[in-house]
Amino acid sequence: xxxxxxxxxxxxxxxxxxxxxxxxxxxxxxxxxxxxxxxxxxxxxxxxxxxxxxxxxxxxxxxxxxxxxxxxxxxxxxxxxxxxxxxxxxxxxxxxxxxxxxxxxxxxxxxxxxxxxxxxxxxxxxxxxxxxxxxxxxxxxxxxxxxxxxxxxxxxxxxxxxxxxxxxxxxxxxxxxxxxxxxxxxxxxxxxxxxxxxxxxxxxxxxxxxxxxxxxxxxxxxxxxxxxxxxxxxxxxxxxxxxxxxxxxxxxxxxxxxxxxxxxxxxxxxxxxxxx
Amino acid sequence: xxxxxxxxxxxxxxxxxxxxxxxxxxxxxxxxxxxxxxxxxxxxxxxxxxxxxxxxxxxxxxxxxxxxxxxxxxxxxxxxxxxxxxxxxxxxxxxxxxxxxxxxxxxxxxxxxxxxxxxxxxxxxxxxxxxxxxxxxxxxxxxxxxxxxxxxxxxxxxxxxxxxxxxxxxxxxxxxxxxxxxxxxxxxxxxxxxxxxxxxxxxxxxxxxxxxxxxxxxxxxxxxxxxxxxxxxxxxxxxxxxxxxxxxxxxxxxxxxxxxxxxxxxxxxxxxxxxxxxxxxxxxxxxxxxxxxxxxxxxxxxxxxxxxxx
Numbered sequence: 001x002x003x004x005x006x007x008x009x010x011x012x013x014x015x016x017x018x019x020x021x022x023x024x025x026x027x028x029x030x031x032x033x034x035x036x037x038x039x040x041x042x043x044x045x046x047x048x049x050x051x052x053x054x055x056x057x058x059x060x061x062x063x064x065x066x067x068x069x070x071x072x073x074x075x076x077x078x079x080x081x082x083x084x085x086x087x088x089x090x091x092x093x094x095x096x097x098x099x100x101x102x103x104x105x106x107x108x109x110x111x112x113x114x115x116x117x118x119x120x121x122x123x124x125x126x127x128x129x130x131x132x133x134x135x136x137x138x139x140x141x142x143x144x145x146x147x148x149x150x151x152x153x154x155x156x157x158x159x160x161x162x163x164x165x166x167x168x169x170x171x172x173x174x175x176x177x178x179x180x181x182x183x184x185x186x187x188x189x190x191x192x193x194x195x196x197x198x199x200x201x202x203x204x205x206x207x208x209x210x211x212x213x214x215x216x217x218x219x220x221x222x223x224x225x226x227x228x229x230x231x232x233x234x235x236x237x238x239x240x241x242x243x244x245x246x247x248x249x250x251x252x253x254x255x256x257x258x259x260x261x262x263x264x265x266x267x268x269x270x271x272x273x274x275x276x
Numbered sequence: 277x278x279x280x281x282x283x284x285x286x287x288x289x290x291x292x293x294x295x296x297x298x299x300x301x302x303x304x305x306x307x308x309x310x311x312x313x314x315x316x317x318x319x320x321x322x323x324x325x326x327x328x329x330x331x332x333x334x335x336x337x338x339x340x341x342x343x344x345x346x347x348x349x350x351x352x353x354x355x356x357x358x359x360x361x362x363x364x365x366x367x368x369x370x371x372x373x374x375x376x377x378x379x380x381x382x383x384x385x386x387x388x389x390x391x392x393x394x395x396x397x398x399x400x401x402x403x404x405x406x407x408x409x410x411x412x413x414x415x416x417x418x419x420x421x422x423x424x425x426x427x428x429x430x431x432x433x434x435x436x437x438x439x440x441x442x443x444x445x446x447x448x449x450x451x452x453x454x455x456x457x458x459x460x461x462x463x464x465x466x467x468x469x470x471x472x473x474x475x476x477x478x479x480x481x482x483x484x485x486x487x488x489x490x491x492x493x494x495x496x497x498x499x500x501x502x503x504x505x506x507x508x509x510x511x512x513x514x515x516x517x518x519x520x521x522x523x524x525x526x527x528x529x530x531x532x533x534x535x536x537x538x539x540x541x542x543x544x545x546x547x548x549x550x551x552x553x554x555x556x557x558x559x560x561x562x563x564x565x566x567x568x569x570x571x572x573x574x575x576x577x578x579x580x581x582x583x584x585x586x
C-alpha cells in the first residue's frame with residue numbers, strides 16, 4: 001500500500017485526538033471538580049485546576065459522610081464470589097457439553113442458547129419474590145445468588161473446549177485422571193485466556209450493575225459501588241458536587257485502573273468473545 | 277449444533293453402546309447437572325414464571341392470587357404511560373444505535389488507516405465501556421447543568437442556543453442518549469476493528485488490480501461488503517443494550533420531566549417495585565422480552581441471507 005499523504009495523516013490524528021478528548025472529558029471533569037471548593041465549582045469560567053486546592057477536604061468528607069471503603073469492599077466481595085461460582089459451575093458443564101457424549105446433551109445446549117437470549121432484567125420479578133419468601137432480601141446472598149450461573153460463560157468455554165484435541169483427553173484418561181480432574185487439570189490450563197476474558201467481562205458487568213442491587217438492597221452498609229454513589233447523591237441532595245465527585249472518582253477508579261493495567265486483556269477479551 | 281454429533285470419536289465408536297458409554301453419560305450428567313439446575317432456577321424458570329405471572333392479578337405481598345387472563349395486557353393497551361414509554365424506548369434506540377455504530381465504525385477505520393497511536397486511541401475510546409456508568413452519569417448531570425455546565429458554556433461560547441438539557445421535555449431523552457452513545461461507541465469500535473482485521477489483505481490487492489485505487493473505492497468495493505456480518509452483529513447487540521436503558525433514567529431524570537424519559541424498564545421498575553403491582557410489571561417485562569427476541573430474530577434472518585460469502 002502506498003504511504004498516505006501528509007495531510008491525511010494529520011487529519012487522522014486531528015480527528016482521533018479531538019474525538020478521543022471528548023471521550024475522556026467526563027473523567028477529567030470529574031477529577032477536576034473533586035479537587036475544587038464549592039465557590040470555584042460554580043464559578044462562571046471553567047478552569048482545569050483549582051486556584052485553591054480542596055482535594056483533602058472533598059475526599060475526607062466523602063469518606064466521612066458515607067462508608068465508601070465499605071462500598072468498595074462490598075463490590076470486591078460480591079464480584080469475587082460471583083465469578084468464583086460462575087467458573088465453578090460453568091467449566092464442568094462446558095466440558096461435558098464439548099467433550100462428553102450423554103443423552104440430553106443437545107437439549108441442554110439448546111436451552112443454554114435460549115437462556116443467552118434472555119436479558120438479565122427479565123427474571124428479576126420472580127427472583128425477587130423467591131428471595132422474599134426465603135427472607136433473603138437485603139443480604140449479600142440476594143446480590144450473589146441470581147448471578148451464580150452464567151450461560152454466557154458456559155457457551156464461551158464450550159466453544160474453547162471444543163478446540164482442545166481429543167488425544168490430550170485420551171492421554172489424561174490413560175494416566176488415570178477422573179473426568180472431574182480432567183476439567184481442572186487438563187482443560188482449564190489450555191483455556192486460560194478464555195477464562196481470563198470471561199472473568200474480566202464478569203467483573204465489569206457485576207461491578208457496574210445497578211438494576212439488581214437497587215431492587216434488593218436497602219441497607220447502606222450492603223451497597224455495591226454504583227448503589228453507594230446513589231445513596232451518597234441522595235444524602236447530599238445533589239448540590240454538594242465536590243465531595244460527590246470525589247466519591248464518584250473513588251468508585252470509578254478501580255475499574256479504570258484495572259483497565260489501564262490490563263488493557264490488552266480487556267480488548268482481546270471483548271473481541272474474542274464477540275467473534276467466538 | 278449438528279456438527280457436535282459428528283466428533284471423530286463418535287464416528288469411530290461402534291453403534292452399540294460400549295461399556296464405557298454408561299460411565300461417560302454418568303460423568304456428563306454429574307458435571308453438567310449443577311449448572312443445569314441453576315440455569316433453570318435462576319434464568320429459565322423465572323423467565324417462564326414472569327410470563328405466567330403476567331396472566332394473574334397478583335400484587336406484591338397479597339395473600340391470594342387469581343387467574344386474570346389477558347387483563348393486564350388489555351390494561352397495557354389502554355395505558356398512556358405504557359405507549360409513552362414504548363415510544364421513548366424506541367426513540368432512544370433510534371437515536372443511539374445509528375450514532376454509536378457509525379461513530380464506532382468511523383473511529384475504527386481512522387485507527388486502521390495509520391500506524392501511529394493505535395494503542396493510545398483504542399484505549400481512549402474504550403475507557404468509557406469499562407467505567408461505572410452510574411458514577412459517570414452524575415458527572416454528565418453536572419456537565420448538563422444549565423448555568424455552570426460545560427455543555428452550555430461551550431454552546432454559549434459558540435453562540436448556539438442553550439437549555440436545561442435534562443429538565444426540558446424536548447431534550448431530556450436525547451441528553452440521556454448522548455451518555456448512551458458515549459458509553460457504547462468504544463465497544464462498537466473494538467468489534468469493528470476485529471471485523472476489519474478479518475478482511476483478507478489480498479482482496480485489497482485484487483481490487484487494486486481491478487482499478488479500485490482510491491481510499492473511497494477500496495471502502496465501497498471491499499471493506500463495506502466484507503464488514504456486512506460484523507455490521508449486523510454490532511447493530512443488534514447495540515440495539516439490545518439500548519433497549520435495556522435504565523441506569524441513567526433512574527438516577528438523572530426518574531422518567532421525567534412529565535414522563536418524557538420514561539422507558540420500558542423504568543416503568544416496569546416503578547410498577548413492580550414502587551407500586552408493588554407485580555403482575556402488571558410482569559406483563560411489561562414480557563413486552564420488553566418480546567422486543568429483544570424480535571431483534572435477535574431479525575439478526576439471524578439478516579445473517580442467514582448475507583453471511584454466505586465463503
